Amino acid sequence: MTTPMLTKNQSLVFDVLTKAEAPLSAYTILDKLRDQGFRAPLQVYRALDKLLEYGVVHRLESINSFVACAHPHEDCHSHGLVAFAICESCGQVIEFHDHEVDHRLMDWLKSQKFKAEKSTIEIRGHCANCAA
Amino acid sequence: MTTPMLTKNQSLVFDVLTKAEAPLSAYTILDKLRDQGFRAPLQVYRALDKLLEYGVVHRLESINSFVACAHPHEDCHSHGLVAFAICESCGQVIEFHDHEVDHRLMDWLKSQKFKAEKSTIEIRGHCANCAA
DNA sequence: TCAATTGCGTTATGCTATAACGTGTGCAAT
DNA sequence: ATTGCACACGTTATAGCATAACGCAATTGA
Structure with a gap:
């Protein structure tokens, strides 16, 4: 879009x-x-x-x-699923796109005949700086 | 536990x-x-x-x-990440565990030196029954 | 016995999100 | 030009989600 x-x-x-x-x-x-x-x-x-x-x-x-969005020049919808790593100390967010995870999940959804519309992948933890 | x-x-x-x-x-x-x-x-x-x-x-x-939990007899913490497909029509939830997605995400997190603690993978859409 | 822990009940409050109403503006079709 | 529509906006009120802070009771273990 x-x-x-x-x-x-x-x-x-x-x-x-x-x-x-x-x-x-x-x-x-x-x-x-x-x-x-x-x-x-x-x-x-x-x-x-x-x-x-x-x-x-x-x-x-x-x-x-x-x-x-961390990739303002591309269309986030075009590179499939988006995953986020969220640091619970400093709040920093790392945004991540991976086609393999994408395909794997989509294959599973397909096998379940599930029509995906919105997805959420969020990992909370501590970033390199904050992990004491 | x-x-x-x-x-x-x-x-x-x-x-x-x-x-x-x-x-x-x-x-x-x-x-x-x-x-x-x-x-x-x-x-x-x-x-x-x-x-x-x-x-x-x-x-x-x-x-x-x-x-x-859909797998009450196992320990959900022991089989890694849990993913959910949530039907927005009937509300039904399908729970899913996949080691490949797990490893792939964990490898990426490791490459970022990010210490994961909690994870969320949720796909919203329509289940086989509800997808018109 | 005493202190520490855990669960419980209650009141109050704070944070997150949307419903429902009305206003104004720009623009296209007649 | 005027009508009708779509859209953004402003406001008030309310709904929905979650926790703070207090005190009490039961349990456990030193």
Whole structure:
């Protein structure tokens, strides 16, 4: 999908996520944008919905947070499953695409006649820096 | 880990999950146990915490729900990663263990010097019955 | 006996997400 | 030009998920 021009709210939310060093919750984003006129959660969620749809932002289900896509120039939908390693100390996220994991899972789903639509692969732990 | 004797609350919660045909949220479990004397969310969450620790229940992060382990006689921790296919129509969950996906992800994590602690693999879509 | 641990019950609170309403703007079709 | 539509936006209210903090009771082991 080609990403269309972002609206003002979408740009504000995207910028906050891009500049962040770790995933942010919707309410954290809201707080960071109060000075820009944001007042309610829906303003954030609506922008996030679009950014997710465009594939430029990912949602991390296991920590109820959002992160800018680490590969902004490619289409995340085109390189299959996305996996995330999330450091529970520093919050850093490493994004990972692997066709082999992808194929293996898809083969299994096929054998179950299961039609996949959305997938989540998230590993929580500690990154190289934080693993004491 | 050997599962110790369950307490009364833990047994009640576990029974509800075992008899359910789909994952249940903590608040749904609470409602089902009001007749048994449950009054507050914490009673459910505390039982769930223990059941998760014992490995007899799984948490589905992407839908904020809980499901009894499909392989109650084995130790889910011993066969590596667990993956779930979740039907968005009927709610049915198929649990899946695959060493190849496991190894592949673990190798990648190792290459990143990332110490994995908890993992989530969840695929949402439609099961064979519900895929129109 | 005393202290430590564990489970339990209760109240209150905080965090996450969406429903439902209405407004304004741009744009295409008639 | 006006009508109708689609879309983004703003606001208030509410629903749904999860935990903090308190105190009590039972158990265990030094």
